[in-house]
Amino acid sequence: MSQITVGVLALQGGVREHVRLLEELDARTVPLRTPSDLLGADGVRVDALVLPGGESSTIDRLLRTFGLFEPLREAIAAGLPTLGTCAGLILLAREVLDPAPGQHSLGVLDVTVRRNAFGSQVDSAELDLQTVDGPVTVAFIRAPQVVATGPGVEVIALRDQAIVGVRQGAITGIAFHPELTGEPLFHRRLLETASGAAASVRSVA
Numbered sequence: 116m117s118q119i120t121v122g123v124l125a126l127q128g129g130v131r132e133h134v135r136l137l138e139e140l141d142a143r144t145v146p147l148r149t150p151s152d153l154l155g156a157d158g159v160r161v162d163a164l165v166l167p168g169g170e171s172s173t174i175d176r177l178l179r180t181f182g183l184f185e186p187l188r189e190a191i192a193a194g195l196p197t198l199g200t201c202a203g204l205i206l207l208a209r210e211v212l213d214p215a216p217g218q219h220s221l222g223v224l225d226v227t228v229r230r231n232a233f234g235s236q237v238d239s240a241e242l243d244l245q246t247v248d249g250p251v252t253v254a255f256i257r258a259p260q261v262v263a264t265g266p267g268v269e270v271i272a273l274r275d276q277a278i279v280g281v282r283q284g285a286i287t288g289i290a291f292h293p294e295l296t297g298e299p300l301f302h303r304r305l306l307e308t309a310s311g312a313a314a315s316v317r318s319v320a
């Protein structure tokens with residue numbers, strides 16, 4: 116398998132832990148801050164994307180300030196394999212029930228989310244969850260919850276009855292942080308999806 120290059124959105128939030136986990140899985144990573152980090156002369160320069168946790172309204176504002184909002188939205192909508200964690204899930208969502216004033220989202224994942232759904236700043240927890248791909252140990256930090264899903268969206272993880280992980284095509288959104296516990300399942304999946312996508316592009320070329 117040729118090496119996969121993952122663009123990690125690096126405007127704000129928990130970037131380093133994603134980079135470490137991806138590199139442990141033999142991926143190459145590039146920090147994304149500007150449109151030219153994402154787009155080269157021949158199109159999108161990365162095979163996959165990670166949108167990390169942090170503060171979704173801040174990341175949204177910086178995306179628009181740096182002119183990256185629209186290129187990122189187009190690349191994901193066109194099928195670039197993407198993993199969004201926590202604030203990254205909020206950024207992907209079609210609808211945010213309780214946005215900060217002026218907060219936008221990319222609208223590429225057909226879900227409605229509620230921010231800070233499990234309590235406030237003090238609500239941080241390391242939990243064992245069942246997912247469709249097996250058990251994981253992950254961290255929740257001021258996590259959102261998915262409160263509605265569109266028809267093409269598969270639920271991949273629940274916390275009690277709350278939806279905390281979803282997949283739609285090549286997009287995965289999770290409300291929690293696997294990178295903080297070193298849980299590789301979701302990043303491994305992202306790399307597998309990206310290598311499948313790269314192989315199918317090569318076979319039609």
Ligand SMILES: NC(=O)CC[C@H](N)C(=O)O
Nearest residue numbers: 168169170171201202257
């Ligand atoms: N850990 C996180 O990413 C928290 C997300 C934060 N509550 C937000 O609304 O953006």
